[in-house]
Structures are given as structure tokens and as C-alpha cells.
Amino acid sequence: MKVSASFLSCKTMIPVVSKLSATDIDYIHVDFIDGSFVKGKKIPFRKLKQIGKYSRKRLDVHLMTKRLKKYIKKFSQLDCEYITFHLEIDKNIEKYIDLIHSYGIKCGLAINPNTDFKKLEPYLDMIDMVLVMAVEPGYGGQEFIKETVKKVKSLHEYITKRENAIVISIDGGMNQETIKKVKPYIDMVVSGSYITTSNNFQESINSLR
Numbered sequence: 001m002k003v004s005a006s007f008l009s010c011k012t013m014i015p016v017v018s019k020l021s022a023t024d025i026d027y028i029h030v031d032f033i034d035g036s037f038v039k040g041k042k043i044p045f046r047k048l049k050q051i052g053k054y055s056r057k058r059l060d061v062h063l064m065t066k067r068l069k070k071y072i073k074k075f076s077q078l079d080c081e082y083i084t085f086h087l088e089i090d091k092n093i094e095k096y097i098d099l100i101h102s103y104g105i106k107c108g109l110a111i112n113p114n115t116d117f118k119k120l121e122p123y124l125d126m127i128d129m130v131l132v133m134a135v136e137p138g139y140g141g142q143e144f145i146k147e148t149v150k151k152v153k154s155l156h157e158y159i160t161k162r163e164n165a166i167v168i169s170i171d172g173g174m175n176q177e178t179i180k181k182v183k184p185y186i187d188m189v190v191s192g193s194y195i196t197t198s199n200n201f202q203e204s205i206n207s208l209r
Contacts, residue, residue: 001183001186001187001188001189001208001209002026002027002167002187002188002189003025003026003027003188003189003191003205003208003209004025004026004027004028004029004060004169004188004189004190004191005020005025005027005028005029005190005191005192005195005196005201005205006028006029006030006031006171006190006191006192006196007028007192007196008041008192008193008196009041009043010041010043010044010047012196013043013047013048013050013051014050014054016196017051017054017055018054018055019201020055020057020195020196020201021054021055021056021057022201022202023201023202023205024202024205025057025201025205026057026058026188027057027058027059027060027081027082028051028055028057028058028059028060029059029060029061029062029171029190029192030048030051030059030060030061030062030075031043031062031064032045032048032061032062032063032064032065032071032075033064033065033138034064034065034067034071036065036066036067037064037065037066037086037089038064038136038137038138039138040064040137040138045071045074045075048078049074049077049078051078052078052079056079058079058080058081059075059078059079059080059081059082060080060081060082060084060169060190061075061078061080061082061083061084062084062108062110062131062171062190063075063083063084063085063086064086064137064138065085066089068085068089068092068096068099069096069099072085072096072099072100072103073099076100076103076105080105081105081106082105082106082107082108082128082129083100083105083106083107083108084107084108084109084110084129084131085108085109085110086109086110086111086112086137087109087110087111087115087119087120087123088111088112088115093109093122093123094123094126097109097123097126097127106128106129107126107127107128107129108127108128108129108130108131108167108169109123109127109129109130109131110130110131110132110133110137110171111130111131111132111133112133112136112137113133113134113135113136113145113147113148117130117132117151117154117155117158118158124159124162124164124166125164127166128166128167129166129167129168129169129188130155130159130166130167130168130169131169131170131171131190132148132151132152132155132168132169132170132171132186133171133172134148134170134171134172134173134174134178134182135171135172135173142172142173143173144172144173144174144175144178145172145173146181148170148172148182149181149182152168152170152182152185152186153182153184153185155168155185156168156184156185156186167187167188168185168186168187168188169186169187169188169189169190170182170186170188170189170190171189171190172190174189174190174191174194174208175191175194175208176194176204176207176208179207179208189208191204191208194208195208
């Protein structure tokens, strides 16, 4: 089980990223919000690009913006393993998948809690990861939506039958209790406050694995 850790604010970014660098976390998860797609706390790209000064961990970037061309290009300059954007933008999906891959970066598609995962079907041969949102995107610290368990189980079965080599990741309300409900069906978990507000980052990471 891979673990990707997110930070909650610009103010805490540098100390949190520095502490995460001392753990065996797989990725640092970057939530980028510019206010055009969802509301939430915004951290400017000029701040986010400083992450590399404080960590050698690769980035797992989640774009919550309609201005994908602009920000895919910007984030491609950083050390990204994945760049993920939302299926709900509902236009030029293939174009943006190709753009991400053109930079040698793996591409993910995120789906909101109310989005039917079967809408991913046209793109499953093109992408590397599906990010299932277990909360509404935009704000940290939300409670896990329990219906996500059934959704991620069905998605796992669907992808397995198709024999697609796709990572299933989950984001939202993930802690040592909620992970137990979805662990058989996922390959990666994204966690923010559960890790970064704990007294021991590594112990929290271990409990998610």
C-alpha cells in the first residue's frame, strides 16, 4: 500500500514537508485549487514550486482547476510522479491525458463522490490512476462518505475484469479506521490531517499501510 500525504495550508507547508521528508512516505500529495473549479484554500504555484527545496519525495499532484493546460505545464517542471485532474471538467479529456504523458508524467483521473465510476470507461486504456474522492473536493478535514466503500469495491472489480494496470487511490477522511473499510480495493491512500496533525508522522503512515 502506497501512502501519499497532503498538507493543509501555505503556512504549514514548509514545516510539514520537511517532517514528511524524514519518513518513508511514498509521495507528497499536492492539492492545487485556483477557485475556478472548486472553492477551498488556495496555495499559489509560486509557493508550491518551493517544495523541492525541502524534500526529495516525488509529487502526486491533484489539479482542481479548469485551466488545465496552464497548470499541467507549470507542474511538469516539478518532480511529479502523477498529475491528476477531474473527469467532471467534461471536455478535452483525451487532450489533457496526452499532454500530461507528453511530459513523461503518469496521468490520473479524479472522480467526485456523486460521479458514476463507469463514466471513466472511455479513458481506462489511457490513464495510470483513478483517484476516488471520499469527500467533496476543496477542503481538508471532512468526514469520510461511507457510500465510498461500495463504490471503490465496484471500481476495483470493474478494473480487474478489464485487466487494466491502473492504480486505485482514495482521498478524503482517511485514517486508521476508514482505511480498513477500503484497503482490499485500493493501491494508494491519500491522507492529510490524520498524518500532519499527529504527534508522530511515521506511526500514522504505518497505520495506513
